[in-house]
Amino acid sequence: MKVSRLLLPTLREVPSEAEISSHRLMLRAGLMRKAATGVYSYLPLGVKVLKNVENIIREGMDSHGAQELLMPAILPKEVLEQSGRWDVFGPEMFRLKDRGGRDFFLGPTHEEMFTITVRDEVRSYKNLPMTLYQIQTKYRDERRPRFGVMRSREFIMKDAYSFDLTEEGLDKSYKNMYDAYCEIFKKMDMDFTVVDADSGAMGGSGSQEFMVKSDVGEDTIAYCEACGYAANVEKMAGVPTECDCPEGDLEAEKIYTPNVKTIDDLTNLFGCKPSLFVKTLIYRADDKIVAVMVRGDREVNETKLQNYLGCLELEMAEPAAVTEVTGAAVGFAGPIGIKCDVLMDIEIEKMKNFIVGANETDYHYKNVCVGRDFTPTAVLDLRIVTDGDSCPKCGGSIKTAQGIEVGHIFKLGTKYSKAFSCTCLDETGTDRTVIMGCYGIGVNRCIAAIIEQHSDENGIIWPVSVAPYKVIVVPVNTENEVQKELADKIYETFKSKGIEVLIDDRNERPGVKFKDADLIGIPIRITVGKKAGEGIVEYKLRSESASADMTENDAVQAALDLISSKI
Numbered sequence: 001m002k003v004s005r006l007l008l009p010t011l012r013e014v015p016s017e018a019e020i021s022s023h024r025l026m027l028r029a030g031l032m033r034k035a036a037t038g039v040y041s042y043l044p045l046g047v048k049v050l051k052n053v054e055n056i057i058r059e060g061m062d063s064h065g066a067q068e069l070l071m072p073a074i075l076p077k078e079v080l081e082q083s084g085r086w087d088v089f090g091p092e093m094f095r096l097k098d099r100g101g102r103d104f105f106l107g108p109t110h111e112e113m114f115t116i117t118v119r120d121e122v123r124s125y126k127n128l129p130m131t132l133y134q135i136q137t138k139y140r141d142e143r144r145p146r147f148g149v150m151r152s153r154e155f156i157m158k159d160a161y162s163f164d165l166t167e168e169g170l171d172k173s174y175k176n177m178y179d180a181y182c183e184i185f186k187k188m189d190m191d192f193t194v195v196d197a198d199s200g201a202m203g204g205s206g207s208q209e210f211m212v213k214s215d216v217g218e219d220t221i222a223y224c225e226a227c228g229y230a231a232n233v234e235k236m237a238g239v240p241t242e243c244d245c246p247e248g249d250l251e252a253e254k255i256y257t258p259n260v261k262t263i264d265d266l267t268n269l270f271g272c273k274p275s276l277f278v279k280t281l282i283y284r285a286d287d288k289i290v291a292v293m294v295r296g297d298r299e300v301n302e303t304k305l306q307n308y309l310g311c312l313e314l315e316m317a318e319p320a321a322v323t324e325v326t327g328a329a330v331g332f333a334g335p336i337g338i339k340c341d342v343l344m345d346i347e348i349e350k351m352k353n354f355i356v357g358a359n360e361t362d363y364h365y366k367n368v369c370v371g372r373d374f375t376p377t378a379v380l381d382l383r384i385v386t387d388g389d390s391c392p393k394c395g396g397s398i399k400t401a402q403g404i405e406v407g408h409i410f411k412l413g414t415k416y417s418k419a420f421s422c423t424c425l426d427e428t429g430t431d432r433t434v435i436m437g438c439y440g441i442g443v444n445r446c447i448a449a450i451i452e453q454h455s456d457e458n459g460i461i462w463p464v465s466v467a468p469y470k471v472i473v474v475p476v477n478t479e480n481e482v483q484k485e486l487a488d489k490i491y492e493t494f495k496s497k498g499i500e501v502l503i504d505d506r507n508e509r510p511g512v513k514f515k516d517a518d519l520i521g522i523p524i525r526i527t528v529g530k531k532a533g534e535g536i537v538e539y540k541l542r543s544e545s546a547s548a549d550m551t552e553n554d555a556v557q558a559a560l561d562l563i564s565s566k567i
């Protein structure tokens, strides 16, 4: 492709709406443009990258025996009624009506359609195991779309589902997808970490996320360098820490604490560390109000809480509801005498003589002990793990990092197959419920994650496998016939070998051409300048600062060798 003919609207200015480098670079390098909040058009360079990413995924899936199909993006309400998700999705789902007034929606996910397909089309164990996938556009009306394609309202996903008749079969299908994902992300040159993930209220052990460590990631990964265990913080078990609470059997005492609103206010007033307090937070879980206790310096892990309660909605209770169960203003909740269930984090069992709210405005209790002064309804792991915590596997020290979730594999079990009566006959002729796994990759998010890991102040540094063009040939002076001829010859050589190649035939200063080539991240640059008459060109990789003079043939061969090693 000639750069003069390419729709490549690069931007010199950094668009103000873009907060993270991948978003900025996707706009600056002319990969995409915003159509609406969280909705983007892909321009030619962006489409090439998108197709390359899709094809790496497709090859990885196909080579592991998965079969591609394509479901509609627009679906009738009935599809979600049997699984109960028409109501569960709430305002996140785009809903619409057809001209006859019938309800439709834009698919936020496709578990139901895959289950229906296998129920209707697969009858016998002889056809199993089976893994089906699609690469398709999904819609979610996110409350806060942001970071460009990292969290958008229209996005492309590869979603796959495996179907087995036994748990052992599911384990095999799951492992097969795990292996496929490792290959796929390696091929994209991603530096990724596989972490244990939350598997929801239904429990089960099989749920892992493929994370790319990045400061702009919206997930937090907790990991142990000693044993290598890593998990999403939503999932990682909290190991109770010993507390240096006051010794002895001290009597509980009500203390006047006017105008204290925060843990900081309290620590100033009592002159002690936040870890000697216990926070009591009041939540609304669907229609029920519950109190949740964690140490003063800890945060509640709402995923663990929601899994335990099995509720659809979980939010902090409104002030009126707090007052109803505590009899006090917000800020003075405590476990003693509260009129709702009290869920206590296990760490508090290690504590004694601690400070809690008194359920009376402007009062706290000190020297409170579990069992003696109150009895919780349940004691369980309810806190968020932080840096310096103990590893639940080996006792080593936990560290945390932000991560971008690019893939998720999950042992779904029979949730959907039961709801849709998706069964198959086994070897004995008995009808058995199919056991499912589900496996997702965020296609657009992969692009953003790759850019977050492969870019510098000058622009994108595409890995060869996903680069929109592998080589850019830059004649320094397009009006010099010798340079032009040699540049054209090299360009045609790559074309004839089926390599995606650009030639910057614009009558621009070399500095402008180099800047653009760097910005759009083409992995290999071959510059044809003054030594063209001797057949010498400059060979430079975008990922390295050094360049080398080579004969035309050596440069072409070096490029071909590099490309074939990556594709």
Ligand SMILES: [Zn+2]
Pocket (backbone or CB within 6 Å): 224, 225, 226, 227, 228, 229, 391, 392, 393, 394, 395, 396
């Ligand atoms: Zn460990």
